[in-house]
Amino acid sequence: MAIHVYNTLTRLKEPLVTREDKKVAMYVCGVTPYDYPHLGNARPAVAFDIIRRYLEYRDYTVLYVTNFTDIDDKIIKRAHEQNADWRELTERFIGIYFEEMDALNVKRASVYPRATDNIAEIISLVEALEEKGYTYTAQGDVYFEVGKFDRYGELSNRNLEEQEAGARVEVNEIKRDPRDFALWKAAKPGEPSWVSPWGPGRPGWHIECSAMALKFLGAGFDIHGGGPDLIFPHHENEIAQSEAAMGPGHMFARYWLHNGFVTINKEKMSKSLGNFFTVHDIMARYPAPVVRYLLTAGHYRSPLDFSDQALDQAQAAFERLQLGVLNIARVIAGPERVIDRPEQSAALRKAVDGAETDFQIAMDDDFNTPQATAVLFTLVGEANKLMGDPAFIPDAAALTALSDARAKIVALADILGLDLTPPAAEDTLVPGLMTLLIDLRKQARAEKNFALADAVRTRLLELNVVLEDTPQGTVWRRK
RNA sequence: GGCGACAUGGCCGAGCGGUUAGGCAGAGGUCUGCAAAACCUCGUAGUCCGGUUCAACUCCGGAUGUCGCCUCCA
Numbered sequence: 296m297a298i299h300v301y302n303t304l305t306r307l308k309e310p311l312v313t314r315e316d317k318k319v320a321m322y323v324c325g326v327t328p329y330d331y332p333h334l335g336n337a338r339p340a341v342a343f344d345i346i347r348r349y350l351e352y353r354d355y356t357v358l359y360v361t362n363f364t365d366i367d368d369k370i371i372k373r374a375h376e377q378n379a380d381w382r383e384l385t386e387r388f389i390g391i392y393f394e395e396m397d398a399l400n401v402k403r404a405s406v407y408p409r410a411t412d413n414i415a416e417i418i419s420l421v422e423a424l425e426e427k428g429y430t431y432t433a434q435g436d437v438y439f440e441v442g443k444f445d446r447y448g449e450l451s452n453r454n455l456e457e458q459e460a461g462a463r464v465e466v467n468e469i470k471r472d473p474r475d476f477a478l479w480k481a482a483k484p485g486e487p488s489w490v491s492p493w494g495p496g497r498p499g500w501h502i503e504c505s506a507m508a509l510k511f512l513g514a515g516f517d518i519h520g521g522g523p524d525l526i527f528p529h530h531e532n533e534i535a536q537s538e539a540a541m542g543p544g545h546m547f548a549r550y551w552l553h554n555g556f557v558t559i560n561k562e563k564m565s566k567s568l569g570n571f572f573t574v575h576d577i578m579a580r581y582p583a584p585v586v587r588y589l590l591t592a593g594h595y596r597s598p599l600d601f602s603d604q605a606l607d608q609a610q611a612a613f614e615r616l617q618l619g620v621l622n623i624a625r626v627i628a629g630p631e632r633v634i635d636r637p638e639q640s641a642a643l644r645k646a647v648d649g650a651e652t653d654f655q656i657a658m659d660d661d662f663n664t665p666q667a668t669a670v671l672f673t674l675v676g677e678a679n680k681l682m683g684d685p686a687f688i689p690d691a692a693a694l695t696a697l698s699d700a701r702a703k704i705v706a707l708a709d710i711l712g713l714d715l716t717p718p719a720a721e722d723t724l725v726p727g728l729m730t731l732l733i734d735l736r737k738q739a740r741a742e743k744n745f746a747l748a749d750a751v752r753t754r755l756l757e758l759n760v761v762l763e764d765t766p767q768g769t770v771w772r773r774k
Numbered sequence: 775g776g777c778g779a780c781a782u783g784g785c786c787g788a789g790c791g792g793u794u795a796g797g798c799a800g801a802g803g804u805c806u807g808c809a810a811a812a813c814c815u816c817g818u819a820g821u822c823c824g825g826u827u828c829a830a831c832u833c834c835g836g837a838u839g840u841c842g843c844c845u846c847c848a
Contacts, residue, residue, distance in 0.1 A: 304777090324848075335848050342848095353788080369846070453777055500846085513847070523779095529847095554848075555779090555794080561840065564846055592797075593787065598841070608786055608798045615797075618811070631789025657788090665788050669796035676796095676813095683813040685805075745807060763810050770811090 298659045303551040304450050313517050318356045320512040324521035325361040328388035329373045333571040335557045337565045342595035343520045343553040344401045349658050352710045360511045361404040365411050366497050395574045398583040400712045410503040414489045417498045417506040421478045423540040433469045435481025441474040444535040451527035460596045501532035519548035555598045581606050588613040591664050591711050619675030620715045622699040632688050640693040646677040647699045654707050674704050733769045
């Protein structure tokens with residue numbers, strides 16, 4: 296069964312045929328580090344992290360490259376506003392980006408190239424384009440002449456003649472054609488710059504991704520990903536300049552994948568609209584795994600409308616998975632009964648045995664995480680049903696099935712980057728104290744001193760410790 | 775104006791031409807001293823109008839609506 300992905304370039308779901316057998320080379324456009332990342336930045340990071348993890352699970356070796364655009368107009372402007380050094384600004388926000396993506400359990404990419412570390416490659420690429428006659432210079436800037444690349448518009452499916460009518464056209468007297476874009480920008484006084492054949496300046500935005508993708512992944516790499524607002528013009532320009540430079544017969548990237556927008560009240564979350572929430576602020580109110588779960592609960596290509604209600608629902612759903620694993624752990628840590636009741640665990644056994652196949656069917660189909668997570672809930676449900684049966688007898692078959700179920704739930708969740716492993720073992724004093732409190736409460740209850748018993752439970756709850764009275768005795772967990 | 779996406783039960787959100795998605799919330803019940811957790815039962819959805827078909831939420835056409843790209847933006 297082959298993995299199928301939706302390719303923006305063909306507008307079709309296609310089987311993933313990699314350039315090299317069992318290897319995937321992928322490039323995902325990263326961030327411009329001049330501010331705190333917002334949820335719209337986190338979405339592609341998580342979406343492509345899931346894709347990367349799933350491909351690795353399917354035995355692909357993944358070379359994953361995500362860039363930092365660490366020099367551009369916004370950075371220069373922000374540094375100027377804050378009277379700060381632009382390098383210190385980008386360093387700071389790159390650090391913050393890593394911290395927050397780590398919290399969201401985004402695996403580190405193989406390489407995080409920065410534009411400013413790849414100036415030589417960028418200049419070479421512009422030179423190649425210059426030699427082939429795709430460029431012109433004007434007032435120190437170097438522009439790519441879009442009209443000379445006849446496949447321009449293929450990715451974003453736009454015919455440029457047709458949109459002239461009502462299009463908002465950039466006011467730029469320098470450019471020969473409004474569609475043309477800067478490959479190299481001449482430095483204005485006081486701006487950071489690098490020496491180049493065209494004088495001191497800095498790279499245009501689009502060229503850095505081409506240069507770095509080709510440097511680290513080579514021509515015809517497998518997957519190029521990013522947000523949907525990059526389809527045009529950024530990715531269109533990447534294709535044009537890369538394929539123009541390489542010449543006929545060379546493809547830049549084979550599959551183009553784009554995630555859906557995060558929206559607020561159905562409107563795109565964006566800095567310019569001012570309706571954005573930073574990952575930092577959201578994680579102050581909800582646990583990071585809940586935020587990750589929210590991003591996993593919908594399909595990566597669908598819009599995700601963000602709200603507190605959505606977070607609350609995500610939290611409740613995620614806790615159901617967490618508690619399921621915890622409940623199983625308690626039962627399998629308990630005693631085994633040497634009575635054979637194989638039929639009671641037959642349904643769970645069946646669910647466990649079919650789970651991985653169902654998970655793969657879902658994920659093979661363009662990474663259908665909503666369908667994949669349903670597999671996890673089915674396993675939790677079957678396990679709960681078994682353990683919750685008043686006639687449940689923990690025989691060998693049941694304990695094995697439960698143990699397998701737990702392992703399967705945790706393993707499949709891990710492929711989605713959802714960590715369901717119970718919190719690390721406490722130091723020895725805490726469990727001892729908890730046993731002491733539970734014993735004292737048990738005594739109070741035996742004496743019908745429910746006020747005292749409830750006070751113990753209430754005050755522990757204030758410490759975020761939940762007591763639950765089960766038929767097997769009282770258990771506790773952190774909230 | 776050009777191009778495109780989407781429209782599912784109170785909310786979120788999938789698959790599928792005829793057979794249970796899943797989650798959240800709600801109601802009733804089981805268990806409990808009371809809770810919590812868990813389980814059981816319950817709503818029986820598919821914007822509208824046509825068409826194809828023995829059969830459509832699922833395919834086709836149209837309408838309506840929402841959103842997006844066309845400008846830096848994930």
